[in-house]
Amino acid sequence: MFRRDYIVRMIEDMTAMVAKVMTLKQEKKTTEALWEVDELLIRHFRLNSRLLNSLSVEDIIDMYLLGGVVESDKLQGVARLLKEEGQIYAAAGNQDAALFRAMRSLHLFLYADLHGAERELLQMPADIDELLIETQAYRLPAKTERLLLTYLESIGRYAKAEDSLYRLWEQGENVAREGKELYDRLLLKSPEELELGGLPAQEVREGSDEWERRLQFH
Numbered sequence: 001m002f003r004r005d006y007i008v009r010m011i012e013d014m015t016a017m018v019a020k021v022m023t024l025k026q027e028k029k030t031t032e033a034l035w036e037v038d039e040l041l042i043r044h045f046r047l048n049s050r051l052l053n054s055l056s057v058e059d060i061i062d063m064y065l066l067g068g069v070v071e072s073d074k075l076q077g078v079a080r081l082l083k084e085e086g087q088i089y090a091a092a093g094n095q096d097a098a099l100f101r102a103m104r105s106l107h108l109f110l111y112a113d114l115h116g117a118e119r120e121l122l123q124m125p126a127d128i129d130e131l132l133i134e135t136q137a138y139r140l141p142a143k144t145e146r147l148l149l150t151y152l153e154s155i156g157r158y159a160k161a162e163d164s165l166y167r168l169w170e171q172g173e174n175v176a177r178e179g180k181e182l183y184d185r186l187l188l189k190s191p192e193e194l195e196l197g198g199l200p201a202q203e204v205r206e207g208s209d210e211w212e213r214r215l216q217f218h
Helices: 002-026 030-045 057-063 072-091 095-114 124-134 142-154 158-170 176-187 191-196 201-216
Strands: none
Touching: 002 030, 002 072, 030 072, 057 072, 057 095, 072 095, 072 124, 095 124, 095 142, 142 158, 142 176, 158 176, 158 201, 176 201, 191 201
């Protein structure tokens, strides 16, 4: 009950904050918009923006480990506020600050999802899609790309998952096992599922064969 009450309050506060920030961005009141985000960070997460952005994503995640279990809803909330802060900087023309926050927000969203966050709590899939658009011109850190691969497969975007796998390969990451296991799982899917995921059965078979060839000559 306590957790549910907390989540409801968090959603209500975030909804109100986003509406305020949207107005402030339109009025080009960057500082005031950032204050709104900072206030919510302090109220719900006992963090301020300066501290949050000085920590690594691993350190942030560690803050939301309770008895070895990730407090995924809180982590999702932090990711949402980082995304909002990044968009304030983007609206103000500070692309470096915006990209820094977008990358971190994406990693935290994906990590929260992997550890059981409710996807519809804060419309996480839509947020992730927006962040992927915002970061598409840049190479994601390998640790984030690995999370993205798992996420894309889990939501049935099989062609995108395959793209993610090959990006990791091109970065020199050791994904031999992950690739084989991905294709093995895809080969068990129905033709209809694969079509919906943008990767027809014939392409999966060809992809699996190509992956085996790559491993032989690697």
